[in-house]
């Protein structure tokens with residue numbers, strides 16, 4: 001949890017953002033959540049009525065402050081989506097809760113911010129939204145929540161042996177073996193992005209840019225270097241610049257032993273975004 005504060009401080013320290021660039025969200029409305037989440041589930045979640053099994057599956061002990069925090073994160077990503085839809089880049093310093101399903105919590109994800117943001121934009125009239133999920137874990141909740149909607153394309157590139165054991169089916173899945181490394185990873189990403197961008201022609205990209213792809217990560221097994229991870233982000237940003245569309249970034253996972261490595265990797269994402277948009 002400490003990475004979020006450290007990241008904000010580091011971004012300011014390095015001059016990548018100004019304090020005036022920061023938007024502090026309030027809690028998201030229920031209406032925005034209910035565009036894609038189950039009403040009964042939301043009620044149970046808010047009132048602390050999850051079964052012991054459901055609570056364990058969420059990964060968190062339930063508390064009111066946990067729910068408030070989650071709703072603030074959701075609003076952050078939703079607001080970023082609005083900015084991205086205007087052709088800009090906007091980054092949520094948290095978020096990327098891609099394991100949350102319509103009616104259950106999973107893997108430290110209670111609500112799915114990327115899908116909520118997608119539905120917010122669909123309600124505005126957008127018709128082709130691309131979710132690019134490069135966290136080392138498959139975006140199973142995102143895949144399931146968007147599978148019946150042709151207006152949202154889910155692309156997940158992840159470690160084949162990583163959680164979840166049983167994968168959902170995204171519109172495009174690229175499952176990579178342990179120890180993949182920079183060269184093969186970036187090659188596969190370039191190919192897949194090319195294919196998706198040219199066939200789906202998205203109006204906006206929602207990017208889950210988890211840094212648990214690093215070789216230093218305790219949970220991921222894909223063995224990317226810090227430089228490779230930064231080049232990954234740049235590749236996604238370059239694709240958006242070429243297509244002249246905006247992008248929302250939600251930070252996703254990062255579990256390197258040394259928190260400064262995690263912060264460096266996330267800071268690189270912001271640096272790549274700044275370089276691409278200035």
Ligand SMILES: [Zn+2]
Pocket residue numbers: 135136137210212252253254
């Ligand atoms: Zn992850």
